[in-house]
Structures are given as C-alpha cells and as structure tokens.
Amino acid sequence: MDKMLEVKDLNISFHTFAGEVQAIRGVSFDLYKGETLAIVGESGSGKSVTTKSIMKLLPESNSEIKKGQILFEGKDLAKLNDRQMQKIRGKDISMIFQDPMTSLNPTMKVGKQIVEPILKHQNLSKSAAKERALDLLRLVGIPQPEARFNQFPHQFSGGMRQRVVIAIALACNPKVLIADEPTTALDVTIQAQILELMKDLQKKIDTSIIFITHDLGVVANVADRVAVMYGGKIVEIGTVDEIFYNPQHPYTWGLLSSMPSLEASEANLYAIPGTPPNLLHPPKGDAFAPRNEFALKIDTEKQPPFFKVSDTHYAATWLLHPDAPKVVPPEAIQVRRRQFPALKEGK
Structure with a gap:
C-alpha cells in the first residue's frame, strides 16, 4: 500500500515559565492510502499535539519541533514555513476540530464558508464553486441544501454544524x-450519526484519515489500525482487531478494561490508578511504570523498545x-x- 504520510522520530517541546515540557518524545508512524488510523489515549498523552504539528498549527511563540520528520509527497512539513503550508492546508491536508461552534465563523453564511476554500485552492468559477458546495452539503447529509446554504451557523443544530x-x-x-475528536462536543445519539457519516464517507472518497479519540468504543467502529499513545510516545500499534482482541501493553489493557460493557457491573468497572507523567521531568524508564501493576524493575531504569508481535502489531x-x-x-x-x-486458529 502507498504511504500518504510518514512521521519519523518526532520530538516536540513547549517552552513554559515552569520549564521545557517534552510533549512528544520520539513518535513514529505511517499513514497508508485509503486507511483510517486511530490515535487513542488519555487527555494529555500527545494525540492532538502530534496531529496539529502535521498541520503546522502549534503556536510558534512557545512550541518547537526539536527533532524528526513529517514527510508528505516528498516534502518535510516540519521544515516548511507558514506561507508554504498555506498551499497544503485545506487543499491536501484538512482538519475537523472538536467543537463545530468554534470552527465556524458566526457572522458568515455557511455556504460562503464552504465556498471560500474551493475558490482559494481550486480553479473554479463562483457558480461552479457554489454547485460543489451544494454537492458537499448533500454528501454530508444536510437536507434542503439550497435553503441551508444561505443560513448562519446558529440556525443549525450541533450535529448539523459538525456536518458543515x-x-x-x-x-x-x-x-x-485529520479528525480531532470530532464527536466529543456532541450528545451520544448525534455522535453515532457523525460516526456513521465518517464510515460512509470513507467508502465514497479516496481519503486517508487520522482519527483522534479517547473513546475506544468509537475506534472499533471507524478504524483500520490503532496507535495507542501515553506520555508523549506511541506504546502500541496494530490493526483494530489486534489492539482490541490481542493487546500487549499494560496501558492498553487498562484502557480496554475500563470500557463499560453490558456484561460489566458498576462495581467491577476498572480504573487505571494514578495520573499521567509530568513531562516537565519525563521519567527515565517506561512512563507508565508507576501506574503499572505488572511493572518490572527494568521499567524504572530503561525505556522499552518496540517488540514485534506480528507483521502489523508492535x-x-x-x-x-x-x-x-x-x-x-x-x-x-x-x-x-x-x-x-487469529488466536483461535492458533496463528
């Protein structure tokens, strides 16, 4: 399969009054054509920072890519300036943010907001751009697109705004x-609709998707592969079946065990003890060791390398x-x- 994106040994720090926060520490992954890669982990694990660095949306005033490459079509995005990135953002790489109300301009009609990037990046007339915008409104399931085209964001429900x-x-x-927790600000019913829309779009458009979430239940429905992040590092990566049914890292065990299910009662629902590490002072060994009941002595002394479980699972x-x-x-x-x-078949 063709690689659409390669992230290699990415290290990102934030310079704060308290000191240097080493937010991303040696993250590497590939994104293949037509696949959905989910990045999961607790808040503060580095999911959003990683993907915002791909879009070069981190604040220049206090963030720094200290090391690593972000390769897209032969270009290292980490080395591009803002003017060069403007030709890529929205055209080749797009992002869906968490809260649709903060993503939309409340003073502009939604149709104009859809037309704007089309006119900027594609050689279309205003009438052709409008037709394209109406087609997109139909594609994402907004009824009466001609009427909705001339309405403002406040005239849409939360779910409809996210569709826009x-x-x-x-x-x-x-x-x-890149979908950065696109269902977090929505209620459960609307979440399900947006997730169904994302699955449907994956079949209709030839786009590779990075889906960020802390909700493992969401991952099972949308992802082809899953990367689990903790303490600014990827700790496990594999196909969705491998991560869900044959997890290897104790942190992944904790995340899956803490998922509510119809069989589990409230009394035995698991919670990972402790809190994530302070990345002002990253731990010497495995960052998860203080919270890991299975930790070995070496976990406090040396960071573990990736061990191969299968050709797709590390x-x-x-x-x-x-x-x-x-x-x-x-x-x-x-x-x-x-x-x-695979385990049942003895593979």
Missing part, C-alpha cells in the same frame, strides 16, 4: 483528513522480552483474547 465543518474539510478533496513493553516473566493479564483482556479469530 466536515463539508468544509472535504471541500478540496484532501488526500489526508508494542513497547518489557513484558514481551524473551526473558520477562509470564504475567496473567486482567480477566477482561483474557476474555478478549479468547475472542480473537
């Missing part, structure tokens, strides 16, 4: 679409070292592993 934001992001047929945990003791994962993970088709 998605239409704007798709206006120039981007090759990469996890950074010392538990995968050949000399590591065998541990029994939580019951919820054992149940998941018994459901994993």
Whole structure:
C-alpha cells in the first residue's frame, strides 16, 4: 500500500515559565492510502499535539519541533514555513476540530464558508464553486441544501454544524483528513450519526484519515489500525482487531478494561490508578511504570523498545522480552483474547 504520510522520530517541546515540557518524545508512524488510523489515549498523552504539528498549527511563540520528520509527497512539513503550508492546508491536508461552534465563523453564511476554500485552492468559477458546495452539503447529509446554504451557523443544530465543518474539510478533496475528536462536543445519539457519516464517507472518497479519540468504543467502529499513545510516545500499534482482541501493553489493557460493557457491573468497572507523567521531568524508564501493576524493575531504569508481535502489531513493553516473566493479564483482556479469530486458529 502507498504511504500518504510518514512521521519519523518526532520530538516536540513547549517552552513554559515552569520549564521545557517534552510533549512528544520520539513518535513514529505511517499513514497508508485509503486507511483510517486511530490515535487513542488519555487527555494529555500527545494525540492532538502530534496531529496539529502535521498541520503546522502549534503556536510558534512557545512550541518547537526539536527533532524528526513529517514527510508528505516528498516534502518535510516540519521544515516548511507558514506561507508554504498555506498551499497544503485545506487543499491536501484538512482538519475537523472538536467543537463545530468554534470552527465556524458566526457572522458568515455557511455556504460562503464552504465556498471560500474551493475558490482559494481550486480553479473554479463562483457558480461552479457554489454547485460543489451544494454537492458537499448533500454528501454530508444536510437536507434542503439550497435553503441551508444561505443560513448562519446558529440556525443549525450541533450535529448539523459538525456536518458543515466536515463539508468544509472535504471541500478540496484532501488526500489526508485529520479528525480531532470530532464527536466529543456532541450528545451520544448525534455522535453515532457523525460516526456513521465518517464510515460512509470513507467508502465514497479516496481519503486517508487520522482519527483522534479517547473513546475506544468509537475506534472499533471507524478504524483500520490503532496507535495507542501515553506520555508523549506511541506504546502500541496494530490493526483494530489486534489492539482490541490481542493487546500487549499494560496501558492498553487498562484502557480496554475500563470500557463499560453490558456484561460489566458498576462495581467491577476498572480504573487505571494514578495520573499521567509530568513531562516537565519525563521519567527515565517506561512512563507508565508507576501506574503499572505488572511493572518490572527494568521499567524504572530503561525505556522499552518496540517488540514485534506480528507483521502489523508492535508494542513497547518489557513484558514481551524473551526473558520477562509470564504475567496473567486482567480477566477482561483474557476474555478478549479468547475472542480473537487469529488466536483461535492458533496463528
């Protein structure tokens, strides 16, 4: 499969009054053509910082890409200036943000907001751009697009506003679409509709998607592959089935065990103890070690490398070292592993 995006050994710091916050520490991943890669993890794990760096949307005043490459069509985006990035943002790489009300201009009609990037990046007349905008409104499921075209954002519901934001992001047929927790600001029913829309769009348009979320239930429905982030690093990456049914990192075990299910009662719902690390002073070893009941002595001394589980599945945990003791994962993970088709077949 063709690689649309390559992130290599990305290191990003924020310079604050308290000192240097090492927000991203050696993140690497690839995004392939036509796939949806989900990036999951707790708040503060580095998901949004990673993807905003791809768009060069981090504040120049206090952020710094200290090391690494972000390769897109032979260009290193990390080295481009703002003027060069303006030719890529919206045209080749687009972003859907969390809150549609802050993404839309309340003083502009929604039709004009969709037409604007089309006129900027595509060689179309105003009438052709309007037709394209109406087609996009239909594509994202907004009824009566001709009437809605001339309305303002406050005349739309939250779910409809998010559909408009998605239409704007798709206006120039981007090759990469970044969705930064696009359902967080919506209620559960509307969330389901937007997720269904994202799945439907994936089939209709030839776009690679990076989907950021802290909700693993969302991931199961939309992703092809999943990268789990913790403490500014990717700790596990694999196909959606591998991450859900054969997870290897204790942090992934914790995230999956804390998901509510119809079988689990409130009394036995798991919660990961402790808090994420302070990245003003990153830990010497595995950042998850203080919260990890399965931590080994080496976890406090040395960061684990990635160990290969399969051709598509890697996890950074010392538990995968050949000399590591065998541990029994939580019951919820054992149940998941018994459901994993590849394990059933003895692969």
